[in-house]
Amino acid sequence: TDAVASSKIISAKKSEELVQKLCRLTSTHQAEQLQKFAALSSRVKPHNEKVYYIIDNIQTAIGNHQQIRFQYYEYTQEKKKILKHDGYYYVVNPYALEWKNDHYYLIGFSLKHQKIAHFRVDRLTSVENLETCFMPIEGFDVASYTNKMVDMFTSESSKEVTLLCENELMRVIIDHYGEDAAVDRYDDTHFTAKIEVNPSGTFYGWIFKFKGKIKILSPKECITEMQQIAQEFI
Numbered sequence: 646t647d648a649v650a651s652s653k654i655i656s657a658k659k660s661e662e663l664v665q666k667l668c669r670l671t672s673t674h675q676a677e678q679l680q681k682f683a684a685l686s687s688r689v690k691p692h693n694e695k696v697y698y699i700i701d702n703i704q705t706a707i708g709n710h711q712q713i714r715f716q717y718y719e720y721t722q723e724k725k726k727i728l729k730h731d732g733y734y735y736v737v738n739p740y741a742l743e744w745k746n747d748h749y750y751l752i753g754f755s756l757k758h759q760k761i762a763h764f765r766v767d768r769l770t771s772v773e774n775l776e777t778c779f780m781p782i783e784g785f786d787v788a789s790y791t792n793k794m795v796d797m798f799t800s801e802s803s804k805e806v807t808l809l810c811e812n813e814l815m816r817v818i819i820d821h822y823g824e825d826a827a828v829d830r831y832d833d834t835h836f837t838a839k840i841e842v843n844p845s846g847t848f849y850g851w852i853f854k855f856k857g858k859i860k861i862l863s864p865k866e867c868i869t870e871m872q873q874i875a876q877e878f879i
Contacts, residue, residue, distance in 0.1 A: 713774055713775060716734060717770075736755075738779040750765060752790060804843075805840070806840055810837070810859045811834060815828070
């Protein structure tokens with residue numbers, strides 16, 4: 646129930662309905678406790694009531710190797726929804742649905758971008774399963790793709806980046822890149838980590854938040870780019 650209440654992809658109305666259904670599987674006393682724990686009033690929730698059906702459509706398309714098309718929306722400064730690119734219909738070969746940073750993402754090959762791309766599921770609209778089928782990319786690894794992203798923002802290409810980290814931040818590297826991350830002792834208080842990442846603005850923002858406890862050792866272009874971003878804040 647707490648996972649349902651906390652989910653940023655399930656609307657408040659749908660969350661309430663689902664919590665009620667879950668509570669009916671327990672005793673009256675347990676149901677009362679669960680409902681208290683799953684208070685929804687202060688949770689950040691989306692308003693997309695069709696998300697259940699969108700996910701179902703996408704799952705069906707993934708299983709049948711069907712292309713899908715959809716429109717994608719964003720917000721104006723007045724918080725009004727507007728369709729991106731004047732209502733352009735994206736056509737995608739859907740490979741997977743991935744939960745990342747409290748959001749659900751569709752990952753697949755975008756015909757518009759001519760590469761693998763990802764889209765927030767709760768911002769999709771007019772989703773339609775097409776009759777045209779596709780062949781998935783052999784050996785495509787969803788986990789490897791998402792691990793290169795920071796907050797699911799991407800740049801043009803990925804790079805191998807070497808980080809210098811204080812020892813206390815080993816848990817951070819493992820949380821983000823797993824226990825198989827390539828790490829080596831640097832000195833008594835530091836270690837290095839080699840990661841494959843898309844060096845977008847969010848990646849540099851992630852580095853900044855550790856206030857110098859994580860630094861970039863290479864490549865040089867990433868160091869230069871981070872310095873330029875830092876300069877904009879002075």
